[in-house]
Amino acid sequence: MLKVGIVGLPNVGKSTLFNALTNAGALAANYPFATIEPNVGIVPVPDERLDFLSKMYESDKTIPATVEFVDIAGLVEGASKGEGLGNKFLAHIRECQIVCHVVRAFQDSDVIRAEGSKDPENDIAIIQTELELADLETREKVEAKRKKSQAPDESIPYLTEKPVIYMFNVDEAGLVDADLQCKLQALVAPAQAVFINAKLEAEMSGMSADERKEFLREYGVKKDALRELIRAAYQTLGLQSFLTAGKKESRAWTIRQGATAPQAAGAIHSDFERGFIAAEVMKFEDLKALGSEQAVKAAGKLRTEGKTYVMEDGDIVEFRFNV
Numbered sequence: 001m002l003k004v005g006i007v008g009l010p011n012v013g014k015s016t017l018f019n020a021l022t023n024a025g026a027l028a029a030n031y032p033f034a035t036i037e038p039n040v041g042i043v044p045v046p047d048e049r050l051d052f053l054s055k056m057y058e059s060d061k062t063i064p065a066t067v068e069f070v071d072i073a074g075l076v077e078g079a080s081k082g083e084g085l086g087n088k089f090l091a092h093i094r095e096c097q098i099v100c101h102v103v104r105a106f107q108d109s110d111v112i113r114a115e116g117s118k119d120p121e122n123d124i125a126i127i128q129t130e131l132e133l134a135d136l137e138t139r140e141k142v143e144a145k146r147k148k149s150q151a152p153d154e155s156i157p158y159l160t161e162k163p164v165i166y167m168f169n170v171d172e173a174g175l176v177d178a179d180l181q182c183k184l185q186a187l188v189a190p191a192q193a194v195f196i197n198a199k200l201e202a203e204m205s206g207m208s209a210d211e212r213k214e215f216l217r218e219y220g221v222k223k224d225a226l227r228e229l230i231r232a233a234y235q236t237l238g239l240q241s242f243l244t245a246g247k248k249e250s251r252a253w254t255i256r257q258g259a260t261a262p263q264a265a266g267a268i269h270s271d272f273e274r275g276f277i278a279a280e281v282m283k284f285e286d287l288k289a290l291g292s293e294q295a296v297k298a299a300g301k302l303r304t305e306g307k308t309y310v311m312e313d314g315d316i317v318e319f320r321f322n323v
C-alpha cells in the first residue's frame with residue numbers, strides 16, 4: 001500500500017489535515033478506514049470510475065485502492081540536537097514511500113508560530129535541514145555498525161531521498177489566489193504543490209461527498225484536496241490504477257506506470273502472474289459510452305492482450321490464467 005508520511009513544523013495544521021483527510025475519505029467512499037495506531041489512518045483513493053463500475057455491475061462489494069497516512073509530531077529547528085520533541089519520531093516515516101510536507105501559508109495571529117517560523121520559504125528550509133541532519137545521524141550509525149561487524153551494505157531508507165509533495169495550508173483567500181499559489185509552487189518546483197485549507201477541511205468532516213462539493217463551491221474551490229494529494233503522489237511515484245469489475249466485487253488496484261499485463265495480474269495474486277495466459281481489456285471510456293460489456297464486445301473493443309501488453313490507467317481487466 002502507498003504510505004504517505006506527513007512532516008512539517010509544529011502548529012502548521014498537520015493533524016487537522018490528517019483528521020480531515022481520514023474522515024473525508026472514509027465518508028466519500030463509504031469505506032471503514034482502519035486506525036492502526038494513533039495518527040496512522042487508511043484512506044480509500046477516490047475513483048469515480050470504480051463507483052461507476054460498482055453501480056453498473058451491481059457489485060456486492062466495492063474495494064477502492066487505499067493510501068496510508070502517517071501523522072507525526074512537528075519538527076523544530078534544532079530537533080537533531082534534541083530541541084522540541086527531538087527527531088526520533090522521524091523513524092515513523094522511514095517506511096513511507098513519499099513525504100507530504102505541510103507548510104503554513106495561512107494568516108492567523110491566534111495560531112502561534114513555532115520558534116523560528118517566519119514564512120513558507122524559511123519554514124521549508126528549516127524542515128529540509130532537519131531531515132538532512134537526521135539522515136546524517138543515520139549515516140554515521142550505519143558506518144559505525146559496518147566498521148564493527150563488516151556487515152554487508154543494506155539499503156537504508158534515507159528521508160531526504162524520498163520524493164516530497166508540498167501541501168500548503170492556505171486560508172480561504174489563498175484557496176482561490178492564483179498569484180499566491182504560483183509563487184508557492186515556484187518555491188518548490190519541480191516538486192508538486194497542493195493547496196488546502198485545513199480548517200475548512202475539518203469543518204467538512206461528517207459531510208457527504210455531495211455536501212462537500214457544494215460547500216467547497218461556495219468558497220470557489222473546484223478541486224478536492226484529498227484527490228489532488230493522491231493524484232500528486234501517484235504522479236510523483238509513477239503509479240496508476242487498473243480496475244476489475246463483477247457482481248461479486250469491483251475493485252481498484254495500484255500498479256506502476258509501464259507495468260505489463262502479467263505484472264498487473266501479479267498485483268492481484270502471484271499465481272495469476274505465474275500462470276498468466278491473457279488479459280481481456282476494456283477501456284473505461286468505451287464501457288461508459290457504450291453502456292455495457294456486451295456492447296463493448298459487439299463493437300470489437302473488448303481486446304484480448306498477451307504477455308507484452310503495457311497497462312494503461314483505468315483499464316478494466318479480466319485475467320485468464322492457469323494455476
Ligand SMILES: Nc1nc2c(ncn2[C@@H]2O[C@H](COP(=O)(O)OP(=O)(O)OP(=O)(O)O)[C@@H](O)[C@H]2O)c(=O)[nH]1
Pocket residue numbers: 008009010011012013014015016017072073074075106107108111169170171197198199200
Ligand atoms: N486559521 C487556521 N488555523 C488552522 C488551520 N489549520 C490548523 N489550524 C489551527 O492550528 C492549530 C494547530 O493545528 P494542528 O493540526 O494541531 O497542527 P500540527 O501541525 O499537527 O501541530 P503539531 O502536532 O504540534 O506539530 C490548531 O489550533 C488548528 O485549529 C488553518 O488552515 N487556518
Ligand SMILES: [Mg+2]
Pocket residue numbers: 014015016072073074
Ligand atoms: Mg499534530
